[in-house]
Amino acid sequence: MRATVMYGAGDVRVKTVPDARLIEPTDALVTVTRACICGSDLWPYNQMEHTETGQRMGHEFIGIVDAVGSDVRTVKVGDLVVAPFAWSDGTCVFCQEGLHTSCLHGGWWARDGIDGGQGEAVRVPQADGTLVILPVGKDDALMPSLLTLSDVMGTGHHAALAARVGPGKTVAVVGDGAVGLCGVIAAKRLGAEQIIILGRHPDRIALAKEFGATDVVSERGDDAVERVRELTNGFGAHSVLECVGHGQATVTALSIARPGGAVGRVGLPQQESIPTKLTSFFDNVTIGGGPAPARAYIEELLPEVLEGRIEPGRVFDRVTNLDGVPDGYRAMNEREAIKVLIEF
Numbered sequence: 001m002r003a004t005v006m007y008g009a010g011d012v013r014v015k016t017v018p019d020a021r022l023i024e025p026t027d028a029l030v031t032v033t034r035a036c037i038c039g040s041d042l043w044p045y046n047q048m049e050h051t052e053t054g055q056r057m058g059h060e061f062i063g064i065v066d067a068v069g070s071d072v073r074t075v076k077v078g079d080l081v082v083a084p085f086a087w088s089d090g091t092c093v094f095c096q097e098g099l100h101t102s103c104l105h106g107g108w109w110a111r112d113g114i115d116g117g118q119g120e121a122v123r124v125p126q127a128d129g130t131l132v133i134l135p136v137g138k139d140d141a142l143m144p145s146l147l148t149l150s151d152v153m154g155t156g157h158h159a160a161l162a163a164r165v166g167p168g169k170t171v172a173v174v175g176d177g178a179v180g181l182c183g184v185i186a187a188k189r190l191g192a193e194q195i196i197i198l199g200r201h202p203d204r205i206a207l208a209k210e211f212g213a214t215d216v217v218s219e220r221g222d223d224a225v226e227r228v229r230e231l232t233n234g235f236g237a238h239s240v241l242e243c244v245g246h247g248q249a250t251v252t253a254l255s256i257a258r259p260g261g262a263v264g265r266v267g268l269p270q271q272e273s274i275p276t277k278l279t280s281f282f283d284n285v286t287i288g289g290g291p292a293p294a295r296a297y298i299e300e301l302l303p304e305v306l307e308g309r310i311e312p313g314r315v316f317d318r319v320t321n322l323d324g325v326p327d328g329y330r331a332m333n334e335r336e337a338i339k340v341l342i343e344f
């Protein structure tokens with residue numbers, strides 16, 4: 001089969017790899033019908049050291065079940081399924097608490113011998129716990145929005161929950177990538193009164209406004225902090241969604257939280273320490289977040305997509321096929337595209 005392999009920064013290739021196949025009795029074999037490129041894939045795209053063996057890529061996909069192991073009970077051959085960006089058994093203590101990313105028997109796609117989503121097929125471990133059946137046809141018009149349940153919509157929702165978004169709250173979203181835009185959707189859905197998007201790309205800002213952003217801050221650094229304070233009676237935001245991960249974004253996020261507020265971090269941190277720790281300490285700012293247990297949120301968000309109340313699939317502004325994946329990475333990295341959908 002063919003799949004995406006990254007060999008180093010800027011070096012993404014579509015290669016022939018060993019066919020995915022059932023190994024454990026709890027596995028399912030899924031033929032991928034839709035996948036996508038993630039903003040987090042751009043970190044290795046910019047920083048990865050060259051390797052001869054390469055790294056398989058992709059953690060967001062929808063596909064059709066082709067075969068199941070002897071212990072699989074809930075999914076069957078022919079089902080259309082969505083996979084969250086981490087696989088999990090659905091039964092351990094952490095899965096029962098809704099924290100599937102800490103599953104005792106789970107793991108991540110595209111590492112440790114597990115297939116990646118940016119390829120023709122995937123062996124899905126813990127299929128019963130991991131996969132969610134989609135009650136639509138494989139080419140349904142909702143496919144882009146359904147695919148966001150793998151990661152970005154669940155991650156935006158997680159940021160909003162960690163930042164304690166609720167009715168009447170003032171929310172600031174740091175980052176106008178796909179996760180930030182989904183964070184706007186989540187904040188609106190959870191009842192936020194004011195939603196400030198921090199970003200500067202006109203196409204993304206326009207989409208953020210359609211999703212419910214009420215204010216735009218395009219300044220950076222101290223100027224951004226000052227502008228958010230102006231927009232919030234000088235106090236800062238109750239809830240800050242940090243959807244980038246690098247140091248400046250973290251500093252900004254912590255600096256615009258109102259005393260007693262909360263910051264939900266879902267951008268993969270690119271530094272070891274949390275900056276401005278004294279300010280956030282004296283302001284009693286809660287710092288939460290981490291990798292979203294996307295699996296936990298699918299039951300809640302799937303009806304929202306199916307019934308048309310949210311349209312997170314609008315973050316996809318480019319569609320390609322498997323051969324176009326290397327150029328898709330380039331386009332996202334150069335900010336030509338917000339998020340690239342891969343059709344098989």
Ligand SMILES: [Zn+2]
Nearest residue numbers: 089092095103
């Ligand atoms: Zn588990």
